[in-house]
Amino acid sequence: MDDLHIVAIANQKGGVGKTTTAINLGAALAQAGHDTILIDLDAQGNASTGLGIDAERRKKTTFDLLVGDETIEDVVQDTAIRNLRIVPATSDLSSAEIELSQTADRVRVLSKKLKQVPRGTIVLIDCPPALGLLTVNAMVAADSVLVPLQTEFLALEGLSQLLTTVRQVRQSANRELRINGVLLTMADSRTTLSQQVEADARATLGDLVYPTVIPRNVRVSEAPSHAQPVLNYDPMSKGSTAYRNFAAEFAARLKLIPEAA
Ligand code: ADP
C-alpha cells in the first residue's frame, strides 16, 4: 500500500519558482499515474490560474478549508489533467492568517484537515512568499519541505532563515519534518554567475540539491498565460525536459511505486 506524501514547496522569497514547480511537478506526477492534489496556499492564486481554474470555479477555496468547516473533499476539484486535483485560492486567503491566529491550535489547522486525504495520494502545497502562519501550517502538515532556489547572486542567503523555521517547526509541532531537497531554478548555463551559484549550493548543501537544474526558459514563463503546465504547453521545450527529469528524481526520493498510468 502506497503512503500519503505531503510536501510543502516553500521559500520566503517571491519569484523563485515555487508555483512553477508545484504546477509542473504536480502535472508530471499525475501523468505518471499518481493521484496528486495541489493546494494553492498563496492569496495570489497563481497555481490556480496556471492550471486554468478561473474565478467562477473558485467557489470553494483554501480559505474555506482553513477557516470554515469544509473538508478536503468539499474544496478539491479536478483540473484538465487526469489524476491532478487542486484546492484553488483567491485573494480571500490574505485574511486567513489573521483568522487563523485567533484559532486554537492555529499551527495545526491544515494538518488536521489533511488527515482525511486517502493513502496513496501525493499532496503538494504551494506556499506563499513568507514564513508566516500559512507556511508554518504547511510545514506542520508536511512530511517534507522542497525548496526551490533561484540561481542568482546571494541565493543561499535566505536559506538559513528558512532552515531555522524548519527547525522550529520540528521542535514544536512536527518532529518528523524533513527537507526533501533543494531545486535550483531559472539557471542560465551561459553565465559564470549561475555556474558559481550552483557550485556553491552543491558544496554547501551536498546531496540535498537535486541533480537536475531547471534552466531559464521562455516557454516556462509563457505557459501560465495559456493556463497549462509547460509540460503540456510545450512538451519538447528545455523547461519541460528538465521538469520531467526532476519529477523522476523526486519520485525516486519519495520511493514512489510506479503506477499503471
Ligand atoms: P514563486 O511562486 O516562487 O513566486 P513563480 O513560480 O511564480 O515563483 O515564478 C516567478 C516568475 O518566473 C513567473 O513569472 C514564472 O513564469 C517565471 N519562471 C519560473 N520558472 C521559470 C523558468 N525556469 N524559466 C523562465 N521563467 C520562469
Ligand code: MG
Ligand atoms: Mg508562487
